[in-house]
Amino acid sequence: MCNTYLPFPMKVERIITENPDRTLRTFDLSFINEEDREKFIYMPGQFCEFSILGKGESPFGIASSPTEEGILKFTVSRTGSVTREIHYLQEGDIVGIRGPLGNWYPEQLMQNEDVVIIGGGFAFTTLRSMIVYMLAHRERYGKITVIYGARTPEYFIFKEELETWDARDDITLHLTIDKPYPGWEKLVGFVPTVTGEVNLDPKALVLVCGPPVMIKYTLPVLTKIGFKDEKIFTSLERRMKCGIGKCGRCGIGSKYICIDGPVFSLAELNKIPEAF
Amino acid sequence: MYKFKIVYLPEFLEYLQEKYTLWAPAKSGTETEFKVISSFAEIDQSRLNTTLNPKEIFFPRREVLFSYDENGIKTPPPPEKPVAVWGLRTCDTRSIRMLDEVFSNAHQMPEKEMFKDPYWINKYADSLLISQACRQPLSTCFCNWFNSGPFDETGSDIFVIKGEVNYYLKGISDKGQEVLAGFAKAEQTDEKDAAEIKDLQAAAESYMSPALDISDLKSKLDKIWDDPLWEEIGAKCINCGACAYICPTCHCFDVSDEGKAGKGKRVRLWDACMFQLFTKEASGHNPRSNSLNRVRQRVMHKYNYFVDNYQKFLCTGCGRCVSVCPVNMDIREIIKKILAHEI
Ligand SMILES: Cc1cc2nc3c(=O)[nH]c(=O)nc-3n(C[C@H](O)[C@H](O)[C@H](O)COP(=O)(O)OP(=O)(O)OC[C@H]3O[C@@H](n4cnc5c(N)ncnc54)[C@H](O)[C@@H]3O)c2cc1C
Ligand code: SF4
Ligand code: SF4
Ligand code: FES
Numbered sequence: 062m063c064n065t066y067l068p069f070p071m072k073v074e075r076i077i078t079e080n081p082d083r084t085l086r087t088f089d090l091s092f093i094n095e096e097d098r099e100k101f102i103y104m105p106g107q108f109c110e111f112s113i114l115g116k117g118e119s120p121f122g123i124a125s126s127p128t129e130e131g132i133l134k135f136t137v138s139r140t141g142s143v144t145r146e147i148h149y150l151q152e153g154d155i156v157g158i159r160g161p162l163g164n165w166y167p168e169q170l171m172q173n174e175d176v177v178i179i180g181g182g183f184a185f186t187t188l189r190s191m192i193v194y195m196l197a198h199r200e201r202y203g204k205i206t207v208i209y210g211a212r213t214p215e216y217f218i219f220k221e222e223l224e225t226w227d228a229r230d231d232i233t234l235h236l237t238i239d240k241p242y243p244g245w246e247k248l249v250g251f252v253p254t255v256t257g258e259v260n261l262d263p264k265a266l267v268l269v270c271g272p273p274v275m276i277k278y279t280l281p282v283l284t285k286i287g288f289k290d291e292k293i294f295t296s297l298e299r300r301m302k303c304g305i306g307k308c309g310r311c312g313i314g315s316k317y318i319c320i321d322g323p324v325f326s327l328a329e330l331n332k333i334p335e336a337f
Numbered sequence: 338m339y340k341f342k343i344v345y346l347p348e349f350l351e352y353l354q355e356k357y358t359l360w361a362p363a364k365s366g367t368e369t370e371f372k373v374i375s376s377f378a379e380i381d382q383s384r385l386n387t388t389l390n391p392k393e394i395f396f397p398r399r400e401v402l403f404s405y406d407e408n409g410i411k412t413p414p415p416p417e418k419p420v421a422v423w424g425l426r427t428c429d430t431r432s433i434r435m436l437d438e439v440f441s442n443a444h445q446m447p448e449k450e451m452f453k454d455p456y457w458i459n460k461y462a463d464s465l466l467i468s469q470a471c472r473q474p475l476s477t478c479f480c481n482w483f484n485s486g487p488f489d490e491t492g493s494d495i496f497v498i499k500g501e502v503n504y505y506l507k508g509i510s511d512k513g514q515e516v517l518a519g520f521a522k523a524e525q526t527d528e529k530d531a532a533e534i535k536d537l538q539a540a541a542e543s544y545m546s547p548a549l550d551i552s553d554l555k556s557k558l559d560k561i562w563d564d565p566l567w568e569e570i571g572a573k574c575i576n577c578g579a580c581a582y583i584c585p586t587c588h589c590f591d592v593s594d595e596g597k598a599g600k601g602k603r604v605r606l607w608d609a610c611m612f613q614l615f616t617k618e619a620s621g622h623n624p625r626s627n628s629l630n631r632v633r634q635r636v637m638h639k640y641n642y643f644v645d646n647y648q649k650f651l652c653t654g655c656g657r658c659v660s661v662c663p664v665n666m667d668i669r670e671i672i673k674k675i676l677a678h679e680i
Contacts, residue, residue, distance in 0.1 A: 062458065063450040066402045066592075066603075067410060114405045115598040140619035273622075299624065300616055302592045302605075305452050307439060309589035309610060312638070313624075315645035320452070334562040335624065 065305050068112050068157025069097040071133065073150050079136060079218045085183050086148055087124065087136045087218065090156065101161065103127055104168060105190035106296060106324045109160030110304050111135060116146040120301045122323075123161065124186035124219075126193035133158065136186045136218055162304040163323050166191050166268055167294060174266050175203035179279060181210045181252050181271030187296060188270050189219055196232065205232045208259065210252035210275070212239050235259050253278035256286075263287030269295045277337070280327065290328035297323050297336070339523040340503040340530060347377035349504075350423060352520050357421035357465060360394050362387045371422065382424060385475055386655060390585035391429045392436060394422060395460045398607045402456065402592070406600040412455075419463035427489045428480050428653035430468040432585035434492040437461060438647055439588055465512060468493040472537055474544045477656030479669055481548040485654065487541040500533050549673065551640075554650075557675055558641035562633075566678050570671050571632035573664045574611075580658035580666070581609035581635065586651045589615070610634045636671060 071090040079085035092098035105126060112118030125134035139148045150156065166187070176195065180188045188207075195202050207226070211217045217236065227234045237248035237255045248255055252275050261267075263286050269279055276295060283293055299318050302308040306320040314333040316322065330336040341349065353359055361380045363372040369381050370389035403412045425433075440457035471478070471487035480486060490496040494513035498505040505526060508514030517523055561567075581587040591608040595601055608615060611631050617623040625631050643651035652668070659667050 062453065062455045064412065064455045065451045066456075067412070113598070114603070115594050115596055115601050117594045118592070144619070298618075300618055302590070305454075307454055307588070307590070308592070308605075308608070309638075310608075310615065312610075312634075312642070314637075315642035 065159060066303070068110070068114075068118070068159050069094065070155050071097075071158050073152050073154045073156060074132065076150065076152055079183070079220075081215050083148075084139045085136060085218060086139075087134060088147070088150065089125075090133045090135070090158065091131060093155070098131065101133075103161035104165035105194045106165035106187050107161040107163050108187075108304075108323060109133070109135070109158050109162060110301070111137075111143075111147065112157040112159070113143070113146045113150075114157060117143045118157070118159070119143040119147075120162070120298075120304065120319075122184075122187035122190075122296070124189050126190045126197065128194055128197035134190075136183055138183050159304060163319055164321070166324055167266070167326075168194070171195075171266050172201045173203065175262060175264060176205050177261055177265045177267045178205070178207045178209075179252060179256060179267065179269045179271070180208070181275040182212075182216070183218055184271045184296075185209060185218055188268060189222070191268060192226070192232070193222075196226075196229075199231055204262075204265070206235070206259070206261065206265070207232065208235045208237070208252060208255055210237045210239070210255065210271075213242050214238055214245050251275075251278070253282050257282045261286055261288075263289075265292070267293045269293065273337075290331060291326055293327040294324055295327065295330070297325060297330075338526045338530075339506045339508070339517045339520075340500075340526045341506070341520070341522045341524065342503055343499070345522045346504065348522060349520055350374070350377055350380075353421045353423070353465070353516070356418065358416065358418045359421050359423060361423040365389065371424075374423075380424065385471055385473065386426060386428075386478075386657065387424075388583075388657075388660075390583055390655075390657060391422070391425060391433060392585050392588070394420060395433065395457055395464075396436060396440070396588065396590075400456060400605050402603045402605055404602045415459040419465070420460060421465040421467065423467050425466055425468040425493075426471055426655070427468050427485060427487065427491070427493070428478075428655040429585060430466050430492045431485065431489075431653045432655070433461075433466060435586050435647070435649070435651060435653075436588055463512075465494045465516060466492070467495040467497060467513075470496070470498040470537070470541065472499065472541050474541060475656060477659045478545065478654065479549075479656060480654035481542075481545050482551050482669075482672075483650060483652065483654050487545065488538045498534055498537060500530070500537065503530065505530060505534055549669075549676075551650075551672060551676070554640050554672060554676060555644045557678070557680075558637060560680055561675065561678065562637070564678070564680070566674070567629050567633045570636070570674060571629040574628055574632050574666055575664055576611050576613065576628050576631060577663060578609040578611040579661045579663065580668075581611050582607060583657045583661045584652075585655060585657070586639070586653065587635075610638070636668075636675075640672070 070093045074091045075089040077087040108122045110118045121135045299311040301311045304319045306317045311318040313335040361374045364381045368388035403410045440454040494510040496507045508517045589608045590605045616625045639651040
């Protein structure tokens with residue numbers, strides 16, 4: 062019988078500190094057992110439980126794309142006990158992973174459509190996965206537009222990659238920071254404001270992911286532009302334990318974020334009492 | 338239908354023990370709970386409802402998911418024998434069947450292996466649930482609100498009625514039939530027995546207060562999520578969680594690591610949506626920050642959300658939460674208030 066409570070081992074290959082106050086670190090993990098690698102079939106938007114035995118486990122969105130074979134990437138913000146232990150990891154250490162869990166971004170619906178991706182802060186992880194995936198299958202999608210906001214230039218994650226995307230002509234990148242900053246020549250302003258200013262076509266499908274305040278103020282802007290609730294998708298976070306719809310912790314209304322989500326359309330969320 | 342003399346019960350239980358690990362109600366301090374029984378003398382059938390609930394049998398309050406050391410991860414060995422439970426009440430059996438729907442599958446995606454809970458399944462598989470008719474239901478019992486009653490056989494493998502000199506036993510599942518057919522002391526019942534059973538059932542049902550019609554409960558709850566009524570309902574609750582702990586159908590749990598980095602165990606422990614920490618996030622944000630949110634969650638899960646996912650209420654009317662609450666919250670009164678509430 063398959064046992065989804067059991068983590069399988071992965072090795073920390075590479076650690077990148079993403080911001081100056083060192084609260085964000087990206088971990089590239091490699092599979093130790095070939096059979097775990099083969100079984101791990103996922104799509105952008107899914108998440109894993111990341112565990113350090115003796116310290117506990119926490120859920121994180123998968124930041125790598127299925128097209129990047131052999132590694133899994135997670136960007137972890139240091140907030141409490143488990144994430145602190147994750148930040149103590151060194152390259153070469155062994156960790157435990159359970160997953161892939163949850164549903165994913167509606168890739169099927171995105172095919173042949175224009176896609177708008179809106180992200181803020183370090184919640185950009187699964188959006189990065191989606192973008193890398195789309196760029197690897199570029200012919201499947203229409204126009205790709207990305208709006209990504211951070212406090213200051215130093216708080217963007219995946220900085221090197223952002224530069225390479227910016228240099229391409231098959232993806233439009235709008236990077237914005239909260240306040241003017243010496244040397245910054247791109248956009249300045251909060252994500253909801255920028256969203257209203259970059260001439261989005263409401264026929265596109267939108268993925269929005271970021272801190273709750275950003276989502277709260279961005280949704281009305283999208284509605285005003287004319288996006289339908291069925292075409293706006295976001296990813297929710299709640300505390301989780303089991304990841305398989307048993308422990309009750311991640312419930313919102315009759316849905317469990319771990320199995321019915323984390324990705325929901327705004328149309329679905331409007332029907333769930335506790336969603337916002 | 339079979340019968341055997343009451344004095345043969347120990348023999349029947351020994352017969353069960355040949356194939357099964359036997360669980361039955363037993364004393365636990367001043368309370369009663371289901372325990373593994375080695376001899377008949379340990380059984381305590383003096384209470385109708387055990388104080389603690391039967392979910393313990395298949396979903397213990399603390400359960401090791403795995404242990405780990407330098408050699409890797411080890412799961413606990415599966416039980417040697419399947420479980421037989423003597424002394425369940427109909428509501429107990431129904432609660433176990435409800436939990437099985439949650440643990441053996443997950444709503445909407447029953448065919449997926451990854452959603453099956455192996456810890457539950459290992460213990461539950463091949464189990465034999467023997468429930469007993471309640472001859473004298475308690476004042477807190479309201480199973481009849483849920484299309485059930487003191488003589489409801491639903492879900493049992495074997496259904497037992499205690500008469501004046503005999504136990505009457507009905508094999509409901511094939512498994513139950515087989516077990517009864519193999520017990521040497523079991524005889525067929527006759528018309529006189531049938532008459533006694535009929536009288537007992539009528540007497541038992543006369544103890545119950547009339548059932549409340551709750552067919553509108555779910556649709557009502559759909560409409561009152563942000564109604565001020567919850568303030569009235571939840572005002573008294575001190576969020577102690579006793580109701581959830583004692584409830585046979587509440588199944589929330591926590592997962593926690595015990596031990597050190599090199600050697601230890603990952604365990605799961607009963608938890609409850611009644612606690613503030615249940616939903617509190619690392620950022621300090623808590624989506625259910627006040628007591629009213631949490632009382633609403635418990636009521637909504639049982640009588641609304643679970644219905645969405647499993648087409649039934651997550652409550653058997655066992656009344657345990659009514660007996661245990663230190664501030665006398667009575668779930669029946671809550672249901673009545675909701676039904677009577679004008680929107
Ligand atoms: C689907 C999903 C994807 C996520 N993706 C990311 C990501 O890519 N990067 C990132 O940094 N964070 C992510 N988070 C949030 C992250 O899981 C929490 O910040 C983390 O669990 C905090 O754990 P802690 O042990 O350090 O904090 P503590 O407060 O010490 O946490 C104690 C326990 O609560 C749980 N917990 C606390 N807060 C949360 C929370 N907000 N969400 C879930 N569980 C919580 C932990 O798992 C742990 O078991 C995600 C959460 C979810 C649900
Ligand atoms: S037992 Fe009573 S006081 Fe305690 S959490 Fe339940 S309803 Fe509230
Ligand atoms: S909610 Fe109360 S009456 Fe219903 S099953 Fe749980 S303990 Fe029994
Ligand atoms: S994390 Fe356990 S139900 Fe979702």
